[in-house]
Amino acid sequence: MAVGTRSRLEKTLVEYTMACTPNYVVILSLDTTTRGGSTAIARDAQLLALVRGDATRSHSERLPGEIAAALSEAGLLRADIDLLAVATGPGAFTGLRIGLAAMQGLAMTLCRPVIGISALDALADEVPAGTATLVAPWMDAQRGEVFAMLLDAASGRTLESPLAAPPAVVLAAWRAHLDGHTAVFIGDAAERDAALVAEAGAGQWSTRRPPPLAPALARLARIRAARGEAGLPQQLTPIYVRRPDVEIERERRERP
Structure with missing residues (x-):
């Protein structure tokens, strides 16, 4: 990035952070996970x-x-956007990289700050308060695995960090947390794996089909921007949880 462009972006970011309040901000959010x-x-x-x-x-x-x-649909121009938000993963490697690159390009073109948000956080935000004591974002990770994490619903505290593993392995590792609690499993693999959750004896639980995540990304971005968490486009970092499939396949082919 040219020095002049970076300086202009940093100046805009400072001005935006000073002016940003929870009361007025236009956010463009994108999910490609x-x-x-x-x-x-x-x-x-x-x-x-x-x-x-x-x-x-x-x-x-x-x-x-x-x-x-x-x-x-919103009746706006690109110049009306104050803040960009993008899901940083986990998810399909190619789609994830395309989404990040698109928002980085827009941020540089419009000279706007951007916030990266985990797709797992966005899923958790879609569970209404008071629904359960635990929230389990549960995404299809392909290869017989899920991307998952476990949160305390009341505080939002992470009880089990994001991981990629077979559903049965994840449920076994979470057993101590799940016993005696109510949990909501939300994500594109939640209904698919309902029988496995039942077999694991995971306390009282339910599943929720995930809505489109872009609205949740916008909600979370608004809150985080008000806390001063908006950043420069080059600060976006993808969340892979596991190595990309292309690296694993290349390593497999190179083995003697």
């Missing part, structure tokens, strides 16, 4: 637009059009 994904625009706590991704097409092919569609 799943095949479908979603794009949303929010002002304050109001959702202005939501575009669900077309899972039959690649993110790189459709992303510009979906962002344009969200802006059109």
Whole structure:
């Protein structure tokens, strides 16, 4: 990045942080951690637009059009955006990288700050308060595994850090937390693995089908921006949890 461009971005970030309050901010949020994904625009706590991704097409092919569609639905221009938010993973490696690159490019073009948010945090935010004592974001990680973590619903405290492992292994590791509690499993693998949860004897539990995550990303970004957590585009860091499939496959091929 050119020195002049970086200086301009940093100046804008300082000005934004000083001016940003929870009362007025326009946020463009993007999730590409799943095949479908979603794009949303929010002002304050109001959702202005939501575009669900077309899972039959690649993110790189459709992303510009979906962002344009969200802006059109909201009646806004790109220059009206105050803050960008993007899911940083875990998820499909290719989609994740495309989403991060797209938001980094927009942040540099518009000279706007950006916030990266875990898709697992966004899933947890979709569980209404008082529903259960534990929240378990539960994403399909392919290869017979899930991306998962376990949170205390009341405090939001992480009880079990994000990991990628077979569902039965995760449930066995969480058994001490789950016994005697109510838990909500939310994510695209939650209903699929309901029988495994039942077999594990995981206390009282239920599953929730995940909605598009872009609105939750916008909500969380608004809160975190008010705490001064907005950053520069080069500060975005993907959350892989495990090594990308392409690296694992390359290592397998190179073995003697």
